[in-house]
Amino acid sequence: MRKLMIKPWTILESHQTFRDSFLSVRTDRCQREDGHVVPTYHVLEFTEWVTMIPVTDDGNLVLIREYRHAGGVVLLGLPGGVMDTGEADREAAGRRELREETGYTAREMIPVGTCFPNPAVQNNRLHYYLATGCTKTHAQSLDANEEIEVLEMPYADFLAYEGLDVQHALHAAALFYTERFFSKHPGKRP
Template identity: 75%
Template structure:
């Protein structure tokens, strides 16, 4: 049976306000030593599937530098330092990135974005009864255009020019929720 590795040594090799890089020296159960295993340490993330009463999904269009693409996707972000409530972070991110607020925030799933190299989790929320209540309050490096589209249209996710794997997972969790609660489907 596979068992977790024993950490023989651990040191922080990089840190800034968004992430930390930890390098571990580990030993497997069979005695094999892994001399340097790098772990990206992030805070947890919250991602929102915002739906209006009219059945539209509220999307954001923004440039994603690592992929060098402009992406149409769903709002979300990191839990800020000191934040421990993923729902409150999701409400904050929705308001900041889109200017929308939700009547109800329903947790639909959580997962590890990439547990091979990252230690954080992403928490997905279906936000219902969304309506524009504020102006955007973007971070200095954010440039976001807000777009509404029919939820059914966004479900044809593979037709988008650029796709985000974590947003595809959000649709999986949301569709699973709608399968159990068909009365909530837009």
């Protein structure tokens, strides 16, 4: 495979065009290595995200069902969320999100992968954790805009992802990372 010599663009100008507590939009004027100027490039700036693949000792996934307004869909998926500003411990953030959204606590958190959700327009990374030994220990502690139903499903049923009516690409990626982990550690498979 031939290695390409593409280089990162040089930022000639950059300014923040929007900011709130959830995201920031930065608008850059850039120049490529070949001299071409990209006059306007918008970047969505987010904090890091964490998503858990929570598994009970019975081999069930702890899943959430919630309305996703941008897509206009009710989605069955995995718990997770944003790391709060200043929050540096990814595992702790994952444990917090799992407890808040589902009321479950994990015995063990295993990092299984990290990706860029959409590096064409976003600057953040998403960290996946296989959360094993999950048990219900708390009541949900939802944010004001969250409305989440919690359920359990056998891992194998959720793995048949193409059978779900609505699919979340980042949750499909979670299954990829989890299956890759299980191929190396078959004794951990539910």
